[in-house]
Amino acid sequence: MNWNLVIGIIITSSPILFAFAMSPESFDMSWNQGRGDFLFALVFVVAELVGLKIVISQKRLILTLPLVAVMISYFIALEHGLKDYLLESSKAYDIQLIDSWVWMWDFMLMSLFTIAVLSIYFGTRWIRIAPAAPIFLGGSAVILSLDAFFPYDSLGPLQYVVPYLVQTNVWLVTLFDLGTAVARDNVMFLKGDFGGMALQVFWPSAGIHSIIIYSLVMGAFLLKMNIPRNRKSVYFALGIAGTIGVNVIRIFSLSWYAMKVTTDAEKWEAFHDIAGGIMFLPWLFVFLFIVIFVETRRAKKSEYVKNEITA
Known part of the structure; x- marks a missing residue:
């Protein structure tokens, strides 16, 4: 050792x-x-x-x-x-x-x-x-x-995509019939089992920070891997798409909590505080593990074929 x-x-x-x-x-x-x-x-x-x-x-x-x-x-x-x-x-x-x-x-x-x-x-x-x-x-x-x-929303470029995520969430709330949801820019007006609640979404709460951190970590991780550049690009793009998906799920879960569990601001804020970390970081580790697993299997298979040809 x-x-x-x-x-x-x-x-x-x-x-x-x-x-x-x-x-x-x-x-x-x-x-x-x-x-x-x-x-x-x-x-x-x-x-x-x-x-x-x-x-x-x-x-x-x-x-x-x-x-x-x-x-x-x-x-x-x-x-x-x-x-x-x-x-x-x-x-x-x-x-x-x-x-x-x-x-x-x-x-x-x-x-x-x-x-x-x-x-x-x-x-x-x-x-x-x-x-x-x-x-x-x-x-x-x-x-x-x-x-x-x-x-809040003073950093315009990072806030730019937030209304699109909000609109996506309103569509999902309507699709799953959780209640009534209306979007106006970065504000959602929700009405569910426990009354109404307005949620104003800024770029950190929308998970834009997780996309930036993912890009940095995944970029460094892929840089170490001895694999073709096109596969690195595919992995990176899939990770970005997955991270955006996790953020959509996170915003949807916050809406679900307000509409189906409670509109109490203190309880909702407690759920909000943990929802991001418990979704994004496990997803990051799972995705990295999948990449390592796939590439390890590919490397072993390639080595096996190489040995067979040599034999």
Whole structure:
């Protein structure tokens, strides 16, 4: 067993594990309400590094320890005044969505940490060996920053497609006879078993952020694979289509919840906070697994045919 690699995985994962041990309640699965996505980044780290034949020297492992200390110190400092400072600093930039501003720093620093650690381990080869976690964390930081600085519908290009998703949802609500649904731009007026509710949909809630993050992670993942470019393009396009489909299902589920379960704003908001993460991220992992499974089978079949011809 490559014990130095195992130690390397533990070192890379240690800030996330420390943060979870110190503040498990902060690992909310909603994309801008907590650190829940850290756990998926952790899975990326383990999945990409396990089984590598590369030997990491003890010297390189030791060089990463100060970085671990910095990240752990950051999480401790958050609980002792740093978070209050970040909340206060948001006023200087006229930040309206304070949660996105605060969590942005967590994801940005964790992304920089993983890039630095992987660079120490593998040099510039980390981009080919294990890019998923840094890109996932960095992409999340970028999306949170956009949400913080350009709240609601102020970022026109990303908001552009939202009315089409809203119209699609109204069509589905009518198709499944859940109640009455009317769309006006990015607003849905719903009337179901428990009365009426108006839902205003902005680009993060519509899942546009998940399409961006998917594109980044899948692009890095496919870059590593030694397969023809046309198959990479097909996989990428299928993943985009699947991610859009997951977002349509998510918006539909939110409408169903309002029309068939409750119109209580607090209960609906709690469901809204978890609906995105529990749908998109499992879909991403399932799709990546399918791609790996298909390509592994193709490679084995190709090797078998090659051996038969040689024989």
